[in-house]
């Protein structure tokens with residue numbers, strides 16, 4: 001019988017906790033380590049809709065990317081949003097485990113999956129791990145065939161899960177691109193690293209006005225690169241879950257379900273121009 005502790009051991013092996021950022025929180029959030037696990041739901045966000053999906057799917061454990069409790073907590077009362085999730089999980093007998101920045105950095109994790117989805121090959125970490133430089137934050141590589149920014153953005157829109165956010169782009173759509181940097185999740189603190197590796201385009205999420213504007217102004221002093229491609233946060237961190245599901249099935253003999261719920265907070269978009 002597979003237990004929660006077996007799932008923890010398997011996931012810690014694939015997404016080593018030591019790769020996590022200091023501020024991060026990972027591991028078992030809710031659950032008894034000796035509880036039985038037959039079916040695992042994989043999702044980006046530990047929100048109530050995902051818990052409901054786990055109940056519908058008859059899952060014993062939810063494996064998410066984002067932590068439920070990242071910051072200090074002094075109550076889990078059931079009329080708070082996070083407390084409601086904790087109560088529902090306990091009452092339903094469902095465990096919750098997450099792997100966040102360690103899954104970003106690990107081989108076969110968030111960044112590798114995003115790069116693969118976008119057809120980026122020969123990748124190396126954008127910011128290498130200090131201990132094992134073959135791992136690290138983000139990836140940078142090249143397209144097997146150079147293409148225009150327009151073609152690349154269409155590829156990204158096709159490859160990633162559909163969201164209300166869609167795919168935003170900054171740059172000359174006719175510009176040729178070959179070198180691509182990717183980073184799942186909020187990526188505007190890595191714009192300098194992208195510039196340093198001379199990427200033609202940077203694909204990430206949550207690019208705020210000022211960092212993006214500053215990066216574009218700096219790029220326009222040169223040839224306009226790196227162009228920026230801003231995708232939905234959840235879309236940038238979804239596809240690695242398929243590889244994680246395969247791994248869990250093979251390592252533990254459990255069954256899995258990869259959530260296709262869109263857990264981006266945004267539900268609609270109006271008035272966009274330029275597409």
Ligand SMILES: [Zn+2]
Nearest residue numbers: 185186233237
């Ligand atoms: Zn994220």
